[in-house]
Each structure stands twice: as structure tokens, then as C-alpha cells.
Amino acid sequence: xxxxxxxxxxxxxxxxxxxxxxxxxxxxxxxxxxxxxxxxxxxxxxxxxxxxxxxxxxxxxxxxxxxxxxxxxxxxxxxxxxxxxxxxxxxxxxxxxxxxxxxxxxxxxxxxxxxxxxxxxxxxxxxxxxxxxxxxxxxxxxxxxxxxxxxxxxxxxxxxxxxxxxxxxxxxxxxxxxxxxxxxxxxxxxxxxxxxxxxxxxxxxxxxxxxxxxxxxxxxxxxxxxxxxxxxxxxxxxxxxxxxxxxxxxxxxxxxxxxxxxxxxxxxxxxxxxxxxxxxxxxxxxxxxxxxxxxxxxxxxxxxxxxxxxxxxxxxxxxxxxxxxxxxxxxxxxxxxxxxx
Ligand code: TLP
Numbered sequence: 001x002x003x004x005x006x007x008x009x010x011x012x013x014x015x016x017x018x019x020x021x022x023x024x025x026x027x028x029x030x031x032x033x034x035x036x037x038x039x040x041x042x043x044x045x046x047x048x049x050x051x052x053x054x055x056x057x058x059x060x061x062x063x064x065x066x067x068x069x070x071x072x073x074x075x076x077x078x079x080x081x082x083x084x085x086x087x088x089x090x091x092x093x094x095x096x097x098x099x100x101x102x103x104x105x106x107x108x109x110x111x112x113x114x115x116x117x118x119x120x121x122x123x124x125x126x127x128x129x130x131x132x133x134x135x136x137x138x139x140x141x142x143x144x145x146x147x148x149x150x151x152x153x154x155x156x157x158x159x160x161x162x163x164x165x166x167x168x169x170x171x172x173x174x175x176x177x178x179x180x181x182x183x184x185x186x187x188x189x190x191x192x193x194x195x196x197x198x199x200x201x202x203x204x205x206x207x208x209x210x211x212x213x214x215x216x217x218x219x220x221x222x223x224x225x226x227x228x229x230x231x232x233x234x235x236x237x238x239x240x241x242x243x244x245x246x247x248x249x250x251x252x253x254x255x256x257x258x259x260x261x262x263x264x265x266x267x268x269x270x271x272x273x274x275x276x277x278x279x280x281x282x283x284x285x286x287x288x289x290x291x292x293x294x295x296x297x298x299x300x301x302x303x304x305x306x307x308x309x310x311x312x313x314x315x316x317x318x319x320x321x322x323x324x325x326x327x328x329x330x331x332x333x334x335x336x337x338x339x340x341x
């Protein structure tokens with residue numbers, strides 16, 4: 001009996017033996033007092049990696065994003081964001097709930113909102129309209145198929161926001177996937193935003209945690225908001241230890257996940273009953289359009305030992321990660337072939 005091939009998300013990855021050893025041996029302290037040396041080191045290394053002054057270890061990507069929105073805005077402010085971003089789609093209205101901001105959502109084409117469309121909507125605020133305070137971007141862009149926003153595009157948005165004195169937050173849950181796909185250092189993408197969140201718990205395979213990076217002043221305020229939200233942890237070095245191993249060992253290998261996603265996509269694209277837009281397969285995700293209801297296909301695949309997610313009524317998402325090897329990809333392709341038609 002084979003183990004299940006779990007393609008639901010890269011969040012299902014389990015820590016490596018090296019991570020578990022580092023976790024067991026981690027030097028810890030009370031992080032609410034700033035006394036956990038392992039958390040402090042992870043924060044320093046994360047900030048350095050992304051070219052920012054400081055960083056904060058947070059329990060989840062969602063919390064990292066929402067802290068950023070809170071720190072950048074005041075209640076009643078407007079945030080420009082494309083309508084398929086995780087912050088809009090999958091954070092349960094948290095920006096309204098926590099920050100009392102208005103998300104002004106814009107449609108995207110394969111993850112891209114033309115810069116002009118942002119420009120048209122930026123307003124200073126007066127007695128009648130709210131001020132635009134923030135633009136949120138996501139790279140790689142999950143709901144658009146794991147596509148990457150090109151560096152040049154990020155730079156154009158940065159220039160626009162600089163001109164108007166508004167902030168940029170980058171949901172870089174998978175920033176290293178984006179950086180590898182684009183062939184640029186992650187810090188160049190991060191340079192186009194005031195704050196960046198990246199996840200340790202996805203392709204980097206840590207059990208828990210995300211990093212929020214930004215200026216020293218931003219992180220100081222973010223730390224206060226994290227406490228308000230109940231996200232300040234104590235001997236969190238146990239978790240941060242895995243993060244340090246991830247930064248050393250898990251980034252470069254993401255290229256393998258991209259190659260496997262490509263192989264999956266190309267095979268499934270040729271099967272009757274399925275459609276894959278190969279242009280969007282740029283990182284570790286494959287979105288498959290299904291003729292039959294996606295739920296039905298997912299259930300059939302499950303009986304064949306392959307787990308995937310029906311993200312929309314006629315869309316299945318497959319995500320490759322370190323716990324999916326070449327043989328697993330072959331098994332997934334065979335399973336799709338059996339249920340196709
Ligand atoms: N994404 C999860 C689901 O919530 C959809 C997944 O399986 O892909 N930003 C982006 C771009 C994300 O994809 C996610 C998680 C988050 C933020 C939130 O991270 P967590 O789950 O740590 O709160």
C-alpha cells in the first residue's frame with residue numbers, strides 16, 4: 001500500500017529530521033521579553049535576507065498580513081488590492097474586522113492589475129472620500145495559479161506609491177518561489193514594498209510560523225499589534241529553530257517543486273475533461289479546470305490515493321512540495337488519467 005500523494009497544499013509538508021533535531025536542541029527564552037535567542041536570530045536573519053531593518057516572527061501568514069494592514073492604516077482608510085488576493089478571499093474579512101478599512105478591490109488578469117488602474121483610484125481623501133493609504137500585492141499569486149508578478153511591474157507600483165506617499169505591503173507567503181521563478185534575489189522583490197510577509201510553514205516545510213519584515217519603526221508597532229491579537233508567544237525558539245534550518249536548506253530546492261508542477265501540468269493538459277492554462281504554471285501550483293464538478297473528481301482521485309483541493313466548483317488546485325517526489329507525480333498523473341474523459 002502506497003502512502004497518499006497529498007497535493008492539497010504546500011502547508012501539509014512535515015518538518016525535516018534536521019528541523020526536528022534543531023527544535024529539540026533550541027536555546028529558548030521568553031520572547032515576550034525579547035529574550036528568546038533563537039527567535040531573535042531568526043528575525044535578524046529574515047530581515048537581512050529580505051534587505052529590511054527588522055522582522056517579527058508571527059504564528060501565521062494571515063496574522064502577518066493583517067498586522068501589516070493594521071499598522072499601515074487608520075480606520076476608514078482605503079486599501080487598493082486585487083480581488084483575488086488571499087487577504088480578500090481567504091482571510092474572512094479580517095481587514096474589516098481588525099483594521100476597519102475599506103478594501104477597494106480590482107480585477108486582475110493572471111495576477112496582474114494594470115498600474116494605471118491603481119493610479120486612477122488613488123485619492124488623497126477629503127470631506128467626501130476616504131484616503132488611499134495602502135496597496136497590497138501578492139507574489140507569487142496563489143489564486144491566479146501561482147503566477148509571479150514580474151520585478152519590473154513591482155517597481156512600477158513602487159514608483160507610483162512613492163509619488164503619492166502611500167504604503168505597499170507584499171504578501172510574499174511564497175516569495176522564494178517567486179524569486180526562483182523570476183531568477184532574482186527575493187530582496188529585490190522586497191525592495192518594492194514597505195512590509196513583506198513570508199511563510200515558513202508552506203514550501204519551506206516548517207511546522208508553524210511566518211515572518212513579517214519592514215523598517216524598525218514598522219516592526220516595533222507590529223510587535224505591539226501582535227500582542228493585542230494574542231500572537232505573542234513565549235519559548236517560541238522551539239519553532240523558530242525550524243525556521244533557521246529552513247532558511248539554510250529549503251529555499252534552493254523549491255526549483256524541484258516547480259519542475260514537478262510543470263510535469264504534472266503538461267501531462268494533465270493533454271487529458272480529455274481537463275484544461276490547464278500552461279502559461280500560469282510558473283511555480284509550484286497547477287490549477288486544473290474540470291468539465292465535471294471538481295468535487296466529484298477530487299473524490300475519485302482520493303480513492304486512488306491522490307489528495308487535491310477543489311478550490312472552485314470547476315477548479316482543482318494541485319501544489320507540489322518537498323513531500324512529493326517524482327514517483328508521486330507519476331502516481332498523480334496515472335490517477336488523473338484514470339478519472340479523465
Ligand atoms: N494559503 C493556504 C489557504 O489559506 C488557501 C493555501 O493552502 O495556499 N497568503 C497567501 C498567498 C497564502 O496562500 C496563504 C495560505 C496565506 C497568506 C495565509 O497563511 P496562513 O495559512 O499561515 O495563515
